[in-house]
Amino acid sequence: MQYLLMKPAFLLAVLATATTAPTWTQIIWHDIQAATSCTACETLLKSLQQASQLGPSTLQTILTDVCILSKILDADFCTGLIASQVPSAYYVLRQLSIPSDTAQTFCASVLDLCPYPPIPPINLTFPPPPLYFPITTTTTTQDNNKTNNITLRIAHITDTHVDLQYTPGTSTHCRKPICCRQYHANDAPGRSKTPCSTWGSPHCDPPLKLLHNMLSTLQSQQPHLTLFTGDIVAHDIWNTSQESVLASFNATNSALHTLLNNHPIYASIGNHDTHPVNFFPGSPNIPKELVDVEWTYTALTTHWRTLQNNPTLRTTTSGAYATTHTLLPPTSPTQEQTTQPSTPKIKIKIISYNSNLYYRLNLLLYTTPMPDDPLAQFTWLIAELHTAEQEGHKVLLITHIPISSKDTLPAYANSLREILYRYKDTVVGVFCGHGHVDTFGVFYSSSHSSGGGSSSNGSAGSDGDSDSDSHENQGHRQGKITVENNNNNNEVTVEKGEREEVIGVGMMAPAMTPTSGYSAFRVYDVQFSCGGGGWKVLDFEEYIARFPQHSLQGDSDEDSKSTTTTTTTNRGKGEPVWVRYYSAMEAYGKYVYPNWAGTVPNGIGAGGGADIGPHFWAKLTDVMETDWNV
Incomplete structure (x- = not known):
């Protein structure tokens, strides 16, 4: 399943504010609202690259703050996930060429803003098929015996x-991808208004x-x-x-x-x-x-x-x-x-x-x-x-x-x-x-x-x-x-x-x-x-x-x-x-x-x-x- 974090709208929100300059944030937010092309996506990736030049720690702080401000999920979720993802994101951003087929593929697959680039010719080497098969390969003929x-x-x-x-009895409703855990005191068994059962819940x-x-x-x-x-x-x-x-x-x-x-x-x-x-x-x-x-x-x-x-x-x-x-x-x-x-x-x-x-x-x-x-x-x-x-x-x-x-x-x-x-x-x-x-x-x-x-x-x-x-x-x-x-x-x-x-x-x-x-x-x-x-x-x-x-x-x-x-x-x-x-x-x-x-x-x-x-x-x-x- 896809998480809200991975939805294009949320990713765009993260990318849009990935800069320390408030004016840049306002400009990119405006660009996001009108974004309908690969060019707009490339602009966002370039902004991320600019933010990454400030170092991985600063990039992590920026993205964590943006995640918290989005109010899609809570601060605990934002802090933990961004901390685990930023080192790899920083590495990729520092060597990413823009424009490139890689950048376009990212914009197509993750942000859904571009068509995919043409698929390159397949460079695979196959051995020739055998002149005869050691066993019968027919799958539709009934074996007579x-x-x-x-x-x-x-x-x-x-x-x-x-x-x-x-934890049975904890709440089935929370602001995280899965519930049925005691995240807060009100989630405790006996206190939750929506307790989860012993065997499971569709929210968990x-x-x-x-x-x-x-x-x-x-x-x-x-x-x-x-x-x-x-x-x-x-x-x-x-x-x-x-x-x-x-x-x-x-x-x-x-x-x-x-x-x-x-x-x-x-x-x-x-x-x-x-x-x-x-x-x-x-x-x-x-x-x-x-x-x-x-x-x-x-x-x-x-x-x-x-x-x-x-x-x-x-x-x-x-x-x-x-x-x-x-x-x-x-x-x-x-x-x-x-x-x-x-x-x-x-x-x-x-x-x-x-x-x-x-x-x-x-x-x-x-x-x-x-x-x-x-x-x-x-x-x-x-x-x-x-x-x-x-x-x-x-x-x-x-x-x-x-x-x-x-x-x-x-x-x-x-x-x-x-x-x-x-x-x-x-x-x-x-x-x-x-x-x-x-x-x-x-x-x-x-x-x-x-x-x-x-x-x-x-x-x-x-x-x-x-x-x-x-x-x-x-x-x-x-x-x-x-x-x-x-x-x-x-x-x-x-x-x-x-x-x-x-x-x-x-x-x-x-x-x-x-x-x-x-x-x-x-x-x-x-x-x-x-x-x-x-x-x-x-x-x-x-x-x-x-x-x-x-x-x-x-x-x-x-x-x-x-x-x-x-x-x-x-x-x-x-x-x-x-x-x-x-x-x-x-x-x-x-x-x-x-x-x-x-x-x-x-x-x-x-x-x-x-x-x-x-x-x-x-x-x-x-x-x-x-x-x-x-």
């Missing part, structure tokens, strides 16, 4: 944002006990593996430290290991999972005394080794890794697999890359020039995908920020789509989070390039959060579908252009933190063929938390009782009940497959060759464009 199929249940959780300072990040509750429910779904796509740390961005971030890592990863200790968990790093928030150097030339994130990567690597039961796991200098998961014969009699010793085992590859290196609010990217391949992660990703292609392994890509999100800078998104196009027969899907709402993105090829478009669909309590918005007007052919749930009235907007070959899909799961909707998680069923190596994503089911009492979203007891499928019982007063919210195939399969045959009893699959792969979501967006009732 079902006994050679393995169905892998994959859980997907994201954006847990556990608040270790969450969740307590640790909600994570425990969710993981207990998730365990009952018997997943073979879990994907966790980042953002462990709470939204107290003004008050974090290395110590507080490490404490969050320890609490969340300990819960994951304890409650899901019978299967591996593969994770990626979120933009909140460091201190200061959002800052990940994209070049080895960034001074380590300015921002050092090695402690973050080291701590997470240690936890990931435990969660994967893989003591030899190695991460790159960017916090990325690649590993393999072997599909073992299942013990459940419902699994479609032979138990004969001659049945070959299947290995899939999990690649976790650090999408924060392409994040528009990562100020350390705005050097002149901006890095083409931050920390050479594109080069590393191509090498890992090429190895998987040669070995015949299918790949699950996991990351935090979606490629199709506006939060991914367009030039970097274009490179990622080029990589997806080259390895479209190897990558099963891209699994991510960040936007907090239920979303998907479809990638298309373009002429002689993979600069494709993306389609997004919000549901499960979507509030239209801007993090889930797709790139627009960047020369990418795309579709965008946003469903906004407001008092049961769904408003759907569609923007589509010409598209060509469907090359992949990004699956963005909703968050556990309830700040943008119901706390939720997903479970996918992916079928792999032992005999031919083909794969199909059969379905996913989404589960949400309902609160019989002290509801997060205002549900009554009767609302919770009306839900047909629950996964836990109400073990105590006000304890969450996790319900099966919907199945993708049940909800949308009838619109995609003309000869809809319904679902099997457990809600998975539709018979025949039905699946919810990239072509499913591409077809669904086409249907939604013409049938608003869908």
Whole structure:
């Protein structure tokens, strides 16, 4: 989610008064009110540069005072956040060229005052594709021998944002990004007029006990593996430290290991999972005394080794890794697999890359020039995908920020789509989070390039959060579908252009933190063929938390009782009940497959060759464009 601090109007207010001369403040305020061009934005950046010449301490004082005067958030928030952000902002301002493509990109991505500069030609080297594939890559043809199929249940959780300072009974209303803490005496339990419940509030990040509750429910779904796509740390961005971030890592990863200790968990790093928030150097030339994130990567690597039961796991200098998961014969009699010793085992590859290196609010990217391949992660990703292609392994890509999100800078998104196009027969899907709402993105090829478009669909309590918005007007052919749930009235907007070959899909799961909707998680069923190596994503089911009492979203007891499928019982007063919210195939399969045959009893699959792969979501967006009732 975006904070008020990051909104263009507030940033402009900060920039406008970034000078010690009152007359300059008045002049720039006047310019801001009439600002409609890149020229106006460049003027603001030049004023910031002038302020930075007075030194980082003076720049910090100026920006802190401006933040306090804005009265958008309180003085404590302003003082803490500005203090953590100014050193990097000072470094960038001192070497920023104005005008330049870097300055224009900043004005486009952060202040929304300019169009993006033209995307430069992609400078990536791809190995030639193999003359033949070691395994079959068809994903839509049904395997005639079902006994050679393995169905892998994959859980997907994201954006847990556990608040270790969450205090039941404190106020749900405050002048900070998250509440349910005792900031003042009047916030204390027993004194607040708007007390938060034991389990959470939509104005607050969740307590640790909600994570425990969710993981207990998730365990009952018997997943073979879990994907966790980042953002462990709470939204107290003004008050974090290395110590507080490490404490969050320890609490969340300990819960994951304890409650899901019978299967591996593969994770990626979120933009909140460091201190200061959002800052990940994209070049080895960034001074380590300015921002050092090695402690973050080291701590997470240690936890990931435990969660994967893989003591030899190695991460790159960017916090990325690649590993393999072997599909073992299942013990459940419902699994479609032979138990004969001659049945070959299947290995899939999990690649976790650090999408924060392409994040528009990562100020350390705005050097002149901006890095083409931050920390050479594109080069590393191509090498890992090429190895998987040669070995015949299918790949699950996991990351935090979606490629199709506006939060991914367009030039970097274009490179990622080029990589997806080259390895479209190897990558099963891209699994991510960040936007907090239920979303998907479809990638298309373009002429002689993979600069494709993306389609997004919000549901499960979507509030239209801007993090889930797709790139627009960047020369990418795309579709965008946003469903906004407001008092049961769904408003759907569609923007589509010409598209060509469907090359992949990004699956963005909703968050556990309830700040943008119901706390939720997903479970996918992916079928792999032992005999031919083909794969199909059969379905996913989404589960949400309902609160019989002290509801997060205002549900009554009767609302919770009306839900047909629950996964836990109400073990105590006000304890969450996790319900099966919907199945993708049940909800949308009838619109995609003309000869809809319904679902099997457990809600998975539709018979025949039905699946919810990239072509499913591409077809669904086409249907939604013409049938608003869908």
